[in-house]
Amino acid sequence: MTVELAIFLGLAVVAVGASIAMLVSRNAVYSALFLVIVLFAIAVLYLLLSAAFIAMVQVAVYAGAIMVLFLFVIMLLGTENVESESRRPWQFAAALVLSYVLIIQFLVVAIVLPGDFGGEFGALVDGFGGPASIGILLFKEYLVPFEVTSLLLLAAMVGAIVLTRRESSR
Amino acid sequence: MTADTLFSLAPLVILFPLLGFVFNLVAGRRISERGAGIVASAAVGLAFVIAILQFVALGLDPAGATIHIAEWIAIGELEVDWALQIDTLSVTMLLMVTGVGGLIHIYAIGYMHDDVRFQGDPSRFPRFFVYFSLFMTAMLILVTGNSYLTMFVGWEGVGLSSYLLISFWYEKGENGIGNALAGKKAFIVNRVGDLGFIIAMLITFWFFGTLTFEEVFSEAEAMGAAAVTAATAITLFLFVGAAGKSAQIPLFVWLPDAMAGPTPVSALIHAATMVTAGIYMLVRNAPLLELATVTPNVIAIVGAATALLAASIAVARFDIKRVLAYSTISQLGFMIAAVGIGAYVAAIFHLVAHAFFKALLFLSAGSVIQGVEHGHHHADSAEEDFNPNDMRVMGGLRTRMKVTFWVYLIGALALAGIPPLAGFFSKDEILADASHVNPAVYWVLVLAAFLTAFYMGRQVLMVFFGKPRSKAAEATKESPATMVAPLVALAVLAVGGGLINAPGLLPLTRFLQETLAGIEEPEFIAAIAILTTLLALASIGLAWLLYGRRPIKSRAPDPLQSRLGPVWIAIRHRWWVDEFYDWLIVRRYVSMARWLAEVADERFLHDWVHDRVIALGYVRATHWLASVLDLRFIDRGFDGLGALTRRGASGLGVLQTGYVRNYAAAVFIGLVLVVSYLLLS
Amino acid sequence: MIPGVSMIHILILSGVLFTLGALGVLIRRNAIVMFMSIELMLNAANLAFVGFARSMGALSGQVFVFFVIAVAAAEVAIGLALIVAVYRNRGSIDVDMVSDLKG
Numbered sequence: 001m002t003v004e005l006a007i008f009l010g011l012a013v014v015a016v017g018a019s020i021a022m023l024v025s026r027n028a029v030y031s032a033l034f035l036v037i038v039l040f041a042i043a044v045l046y047l048l049l050s051a052a053f054i055a056m057v058q059v060a061v062y063a064g065a066i067m068v069l070f071l072f073v074i075m076l077l078g079t080e081n082v083e084s085e086s087r088r089p090w091q092f093a094a095a096l097v098l099s100y101v102l103i104i105q106f107l108v109v110a111i112v113l114p115g116d117f118g119g120e121f122g123a124l125v126d127g128f129g130g131p132a133s134i135g136i137l138l139f140k141e142y143l144v145p146f147e148v149t150s151l152l153l154l155a156a157m158v159g160a161i162v163l164t165r166r167e168s169s170r
Numbered sequence: 171m172t173a174d175t176l177f178s179l180a181p182l183v184i185l186f187p188l189l190g191f192v193f194n195l196v197a198g199r200r201i202s203e204r205g206a207g208i209v210a211s212a213a214v215g216l217a218f219v220i221a222i223l224q225f226v227a228l229g230l231d232p233a234g235a236t237i238h239i240a241e242w243i244a245i246g247e248l249e250v251d252w253a254l255q256i257d258t259l260s261v262t263m264l265l266m267v268t269g270v271g272g273l274i275h276i277y278a279i280g281y282m283h284d285d286v287r288f289q290g291d292p293s294r295f296p297r298f299f300v301y302f303s304l305f306m307t308a309m310l311i312l313v314t315g316n317s318y319l320t321m322f323v324g325w326e327g328v329g330l331s332s333y334l335l336i337s338f339w340y341e342k343g344e345n346g347i348g349n350a351l352a353g354k355k356a357f358i359v360n361r362v363g364d365l366g367f368i369i370a371m372l373i374t375f376w377f378f379g380t381l382t383f384e385e386v387f388s389e390a391e392a393m394g395a396a397a398v399t400a401a402t403a404i405t406l407f408l409f410v411g412a413a414g415k416s417a418q419i420p421l422f423v424w425l426p427d428a429m430a431g432p433t434p435v436s437a438l439i440h441a442a443t444m445v446t447a448g449i450y451m452l453v454r455n456a457p458l459l460e461l462a463t464v465t466p467n468v469i470a471i472v473g474a475a476t477a478l479l480a481a482s483i484a485v486a487r488f489d490i491k492r493v494l495a496y497s498t499i500s501q502l503g504f505m506i507a508a509v510g511i512g513a514y515v516a517a518i519f520h521l522v523a524h525a526f527f528k529a530l531l532f533l534s535a536g537s538v539i540q541g542v543e544h545g546h547h548h549a550d551s552a553e554e555d556f557n558p559n560d561m562r563v564m565g566g567l568r569t570r571m572k573v574t575f576w577v578y579l580i581g582a583l584a585l586a587g588i589p590p591l592a593g594f595f596s597k598d599e600i601l602a603d604a605s606h607v608n609p610a611v612y613w614v615l616v617l618a619a620f621l622t623a624f625y626m627g628r629q630v631l632m633v634f635f636g637k638p639r640s641k642a643a644e645a646t647k648e649s650p651a652t653m654v655a656p657l658v659a660l661a662v663l664a665v666g667g668g669l670i671n672a673p674g675l676l677p678l679t680r681f682l683q684e685t686l687a688g689i690e691e692p693e694f695i696a697a698i699a700i701l702t703t704l705l706a707l708a709s710i711g712l713a714w715l716l717y718g719r720r721p722i723k724s725r726a727p728d729p730l731q732s733r734l735g736p737v738w739i740a741i742r743h744r745w746w747v748d749e750f751y752d753w754l755i756v757r758r759y760v761s762m763a764r765w766l767a768e769v770a771d772e773r774f775l776h777d778w779v780h781d782r783v784i785a786l787g788y789v790r791a792t793h794w795l796a797s798v799l800d801l802r803f804i805d806r807g808f809d810g811l812g813a814l815t816r817r818g819a820s821g822l823g824v825l826q827t828g829y830v831r832n833y834a835a836a837v838f839i840g841l842v843l844v845v846s847y848l849l850l851s
Numbered sequence: 852m853i854p855g856v857s858m859i860h861i862l863i864l865s866g867v868l869f870t871l872g873a874l875g876v877l878i879r880r881n882a883i884v885m886f887m888s889i890e891l892m893l894n895a896a897n898l899a900f901v902g903f904a905r906s907m908g909a910l911s912g913q914v915f916v917f918f919v920i921a922v923a924a925a926e927v928a929i930g931l932a933l934i935v936a937v938y939r940n941r942g943s944i945d946v947d948m949v950s951d952l953k954g
Contacts, residue, residue, distance in 0.1 A: 005855030012864045019871040019891060028883050035887045038868075042894050045864075048856070049905040054897075054913050061920050066890070066927050073931045074883055077938050088947070091831055095877035098838045099870050105845045106866025110859050121856060121905055129905075129913060137910050138917065149921045156925035163932035166939075828950030831885075834876050841873075 008048060015041040032070045039063045049121070051129040176227035177235040180254050183220040183264060184310045186213045191303035198296030207279035210299035214275050214306055218268035224261045232684040234258065236316055236384070243319070250381055255316035257685040259518070262678070263313040263450055266522050270442045270529050271306055273656040277533050278302065278434035280652030284540055285432055288547075289339055298338060298432070305331035309443050313450065317382045318371045321451065325367065325415065328444045333357040335439060336431040343430055352430035359424040363414015363448075370407035373400065387457040401461035408455055409469055412448030416502045419476045423748055425499055429491040433536030436491060441498050441532050442525035449505045449521050453514045456686050460512075467608075470510025474614040477503030479745065481621035485628070485730070486741040489559045490535050493629050497585065498528055500618055504600055507611055513603035514686050515679045519671045520596035522678075526667045527584035527593055530660035534578040537649040537657065538564070538633060541571050545645035556642065561632045562724060563640040570646045573654050575634050577661040582630050584664045586623035586706045589699070592667030598702060599671065602695045616702065623706035627713030636721025861902035869895035882934050882944040886927065893923050 015038050022034035039062045046055035127133050138146055190213030198206045228234060234257030242252040278298070286292045308327025315321035337353030344351075375381055377400040378389045390397045412418070417425040428440045439445070452459065452469070459466055477500045484496035501524050508517035542558040557563070568575045584591035587598070597619060604612040638644040648654070671678035673694035683689055716729045731738050743749070868891060875888030897916045904912025938944050 002855035005860075008856045008860055012860070015864065016867055016871070019868060019875075022884075022887060022891070023871060023875045023879065028881055031881075031884050031887055035890065038891060039894065042898055045861075045898060046901055049861075049901050051901045051905065051913055051916075054901060054916050057917060057920055058897075061924060062890070062894070066924060069927060069931060070883060070887065073934065077935065077944065088829075088831075091835065092878055094835055095838075095874055098835070098842055098877070099874040101842050102838075102845070102870045102873065103866065105842065105849060106870065107863065108849060109845075110862035110866060121858075124905075124908060128908070128910070133910055134913055134917070137914055141911075142914050142918075145918060149918060152925050153921065156928045160928045160932035163929070163936045826953060828953030830946050830949070831877055831880070838873055838877065 004048065008045070011041045011045050011048070014038075015045075028074050029071065032067060032074065035070075036063050036067050039067070049129075050124055053129055053131045053134050056131075173227040173231035174235065176223050176230075177237060177256055179220055179223055180235075180237045180256050180314065181239055183217045183224070183268070184254075184307060184314065186216040186220070187303050187306035187310060189213060191300060191307055194296055194300045194303060198300055199293070201296075203283060203292075203295045204279065206296040206299050207275070207282070210303050211272060211275035211279065213303060214268055214272040217306070217310065218265070218272050221261065221264040221268045224256055225265060228256070228258055228261055228681075228684070232258065234261075234685065247379055248375065248381070250317055250319045252320060253316045253382075254314040255383065256314070258681045258683075259450075259454065259685040260313050262518060262522065262682065264310065266525050267306075267309055267313060267443050270525050270660070271309075271438055273659055274434050274438040274442070274529060274533065275299075275302065277437075277536075277653050277656040278432075280650050281434055281533075281536055281540065282432065284544070288540075288543055289342065294338075298335075301331050301334045301338070302434075302438070305335065305439060305444070309447070312447055316384070318367075318374060318386075319381050321454075322364075322367060322371065325411075325447065325451075326364065328439070328447060329357065329360045329364070329415075332360075332428070332435075332439050332444055335435040336428045338431055338435065349430040352424075352427035356424040356428050359421050360414045363411045363421055366407040366410025366414065370404045370411065373404050373407065377404075383454065390458055390461055398461055398463055401458045402463050402465055405452075405455060405458050405462045405465040406468065408451065408458075409465060409472075412452050412506070413472065414448070415451075416445050416448030416506060417476075417499045418448070418503065418506055419472050419479065420747075422476060422480065422499050423751060426492050426495045426744075429489070429495050433491065433532060433539060436495070437529045437532035437536070440495065441528040445498065445502055446505070446521045446525065449502070449509060449517055452506070452509045453517055453686070456514050459509070460688075466510050466512065468510070470507050470604075470608055470611050473503045473506030473508070473510050474611040474618070475503070476500070477507060477618040478614050478621070479503075481618045481625065482741050483744045484625040485621060486728070486738060487625075488561050488728075489557075490538065490561050490564075490629065490633065491532070491559055493561075493625060494528070494531055494535060497531075497622065497625065498524075500622060501528065501585070503618070504597065504615060507615060508600040508603065511604050511607040511611060513600060513607075513692065515671065515682050515689055516596070516599040516603050516692060518682060519678055520600055522670065523584070523592035523596035523664075523667045526660060527581045527591070527664040530577060530581040530657060530664050531585065533653070533657055533660065534574050534581060537574045537653055538567060538571065538578070538646075540653075541567070541574070541646040541649055542640075542642050544647060546640075546642035548647075549641040549645040556640075558642070561629065562722075564633045564638070564643050565636045565721060566634070566638040566643060567646055568634040570638075570643075571634075571648050573648060574657065577657045578634065579630060580661045580664055582626040584667075586626045586710065587619055587702055588706055589703055590665075590668060592664050594699075594703070595668035595672060598694075598699050599692050601702060602698050603692055605695065605698060616705065619702055620705045620709050623709035624713050627710040628717050631713060631717040632722070635718055639724040858902055858906045862899060865895045865899040865902070867895075868892075868898065880945050880947050882937070882946050883931075885946065886930050886934075890923060890927070893919060 018034045018037040018041065022031045022038065025031050025034060039058060043055045043058040043063070046052075046058060187210075190210045193209055194206050201209075234255070237254040237256060239252045239254065241249075243250040282295055282298050286295045286298075305328060308324045308331055310324070312321055312324025312328060315324055333353045333356060336356050337350045340350045340353070343349035371381060374386060377397070378386045380386060380389070390401055410421075414421045425440060425445065429436055431440070459469075480496045480499035480503060484493050484500065487493040487496060501520070505517045505520050505524070508514070508520060539558045542564060546556055546558060580591065584593040587594045589595075601612060601615055601619070604615055638646075669675075669677075673692075676691055679689070679691050722729065728738075731742075734741075740746070872888045872890075872892030872895060875891065876885050879885055879888065897919055900912045900916045900919070904910065904916075934944050937949060941948060
């Protein structure tokens with residue numbers, strides 16, 4: 001077992017464990033914090049995969065901005081613990097069965113059908129995953145999708161404002 | 171001015187009457203009677219001027235011209251342009267039609283002024299001149315057309331206006347319907363002839379591929395013997411058309427009835443112009459007639475037979491106009507016979523001369539009739555069924571209508587063939603030609619000429635000599651100047667008309683030779699001239715013996731009645747031709763129509779097919795469709811479909827729980843299934 | 852060089868995280884936690900993207916991750932705004948209490 005594999009396994013265990021914790025914790029605030037852990041673990045995995053720029057974006061946008069937004073809304077609404085008593089056993093059982101089947105399918109995909117990418121990761125050229133190379137790609141080849149994304153964000157911003165306006169202000 | 175410039179004026183000859191027609195149609199009621207009459211007369215007068223100009227142009231360029239006006243019909247191979255043919259033949263007709271027509275127009279102004287008042291509807295005056303102008307337009311189209319189809323337009327146009335004018339007083343006549351029936355008869359009998367014309371046109375187009383006279387004739391000439399059968403068939407059917415229009419056996423029965431129209435109509439249409447259209451048309455087709463084998467003989471025999479038959483009937487008429495009508499048929503028979511024996515110039519010559527003196531006779535007869543009518547009103551006689559046309563109520567008019575008497579006498583002598591009047595030369599030319607072509611036809615025509623002189627002598631003696639046989643006749647006065655002036659003009663023409671083809675000079679023959687190539691100059695046979703003159707004089711003398719020496723009494727039977735016996739009965743009944751047609755065609759037709767109406771239509775179509783089969787069947791079918799098919803199957807089917815949809819919808823509605831997590835689970839299931847499919851495939 | 856770690860490991864981890872996210876969507880009734888689960892699923896997908904980009908030496912995979920993050924940010928903004936609107940109307944963010952579209 002190499003050092004890298006050990007790091008990967010450690011991060012995987014942290015991510016999966018934090019995910020499960022997120023799912024089962026009753027308090028939404030705890031869930032949010034467990035999700036932050038997952039996101040950080042994934043960011044480190046990005047670093048391990050030589051995607052430094054994406055790792056930075058992950059930390060800044062997800063762990064920073066988005067999770068703060070989540071926590072803000074939870075605190076604002078005061079809905080840390082909203083689960084009522086009414087359970088839906090059907091839903092729960094079906095969810096477990098479906099998840100089980102899906103994991104099996106993913107394992108089959110990952111192990112039985114690895115295809116060309118079955119081997120270990122090899123060496124890379126310099127600058128792979130750095131902000132310079134991604135930036136050049138983003139502003140040359142993907143310029144139009146990038147600009148469309150800006151429109152999407154603008155629309156989301158307008159939508160959020162419209163949706164949260166008070167009715168009485170009309 | 172060159173000939174071409176003058177020829178280019180030719181369309182005006184049609185345009186002027188057409189303008190007169192339109193003007194009187196639109197504004198005829200707003201201007202005075204005299205105004206409407208003058209417009210129509212001026213239109214014909216201007217057309218006459220144009221015709222004279224065409225005559226002058228032909229003097230410069232005898233070959234004539236074809237004046238193209240417009241493309242008319244172009245369907246596949248059939249291409250007919252609207253074009254005028256100006257040649258010596260058509261210009262001869264143009265001069266006659268517009269010249270005589272103009273005089274009759276002027277006469278009609280005076281005549282119709284009184285006529286509309288006798289008949290009690292003065293507002294109808296402008297209509298008369300509308301019809302008259304329409305007739306002139308159509309007649310001039312007929313004469314100038316350069317193709318069968320153009321000619322046919324005029325042919326039908328004159329037929330229509332003839333119909334309109336015969337039944338001009340459509341609510342008058344026998345039983346209030348007689349005039350309308352006369353018009354109908356003329357129209358229907360003419361249709362039979364027109365059918366012949368149409369068939370002839372179809373054969374022409376089928377065989378020659380064109381309908382233009384010049385092209386047809388040059389084609390026929392080029393084909394020679396190969397075209398004989400076609401030429402025979404075409405000319406035979408054309409003759410059927412001519413027999414209808416020119417009142418020949420067997421289609422002559424309409425012309426006597428056509429006398430129901432006002433007298434100027436009888437003079438213009440049923441004596442001078444329209445009825446001669448058949449002769450003109452046959453002469454126009456002379457090149458085809460020359461090729462044809464059977465047709466000339468048929469034409470000659472029919473013409474001669476008509477001449478004799480009609481002359482014999484005329485002997486026993488008492489109606490002044492009917493005598494002239496049968497006389498017209500008889501004279502048309504002369505012309506047709508002339509065409510049949512190949513004497514085309516003689517036919518045209520007689521046509522023109524006949525137009526002069528027969529128009530004169532008709533107009534004079536109109537003057538007599540109106541004079542008697544005036545006298546009838548003046549004398550205020552109480553006779554209910556007074557008929558101003560009946561020669562038995564006349565007599566002694568010689569002193570009361572001096573001018574009319576003299577012009578009538580001139581016309582009658584011209585018709586009888588007394589030299590040197592017009593009829594003598596023209597009839598003599600026909601007889602001279604017939605004598606060496608077909609002796610049988612010659613002798614029949616001589617006999618007809620003898621009868622002609624007799625019935626004209628009888629008429630003049632009955633009308634003008636002796637003593638008045640009624641109060642009306644006693645009170646008769648001379649007609650007004652507008653009527654008398656044209657009479658005098660026509661009388662001059664009737665006297666001098668013979669000069670247009672006087673023996674020795676033969677100007678008409680020379681003139682027509684430009685168009686009718688190859689016609690021979692007729693010879694003047696003195697023996698025949700003397701024979702016919704003597705016969706005519708003898709005939710008149712015979713008439714004087716019977717009618718002049720001892721004038722007949724008002725109600726007495728005709729002197730011939732006892733002398734001729736059964737023959738008198740036959741000619742009095744017009745050889746029962748009308749009765750025969752009535753028995754052969756009209757009754758059959760009426761009974762067939764009745765059968766069609768009562769049995770075929772009423773019982774079969776209406777009662778059975780419509781009511782039973784269609785209506786009842788339809789009701790039953792719809793009933794079955796409504797109660798069985800619709801209610802039981804279709805309605806239930808759709809009800810079931812609706813219920814199924816509703817049930818299915820409410821069943822599927824259960825799936826729509828409204829819980830977002832259920833929907834998410836559904837998406838999850840879909841995901842699993844998709845991945846399964848990808849893995850398994 | 853990352854000795855010992857191969858694409859298989861990445862894919863397995865990605866699949867597990869995705870399934871956990873999906874499970875969370877199905878079993879949690881708190882709308883905010885459902886949203887967090889969706890973010891988890893997106894991250895699992897991103898992880899696979901980055902893994903493939905690394906495996907094939909192609910940068911486009913990382914650009915896609917960038918776009919996914921941008922879309923996720925927009926989605927979170929709208930989603931949380933919706934949750935706020937629902938809470939204002941209903942006084943709760945329990946998704947089982949919002950079932951007006953029941954057929």
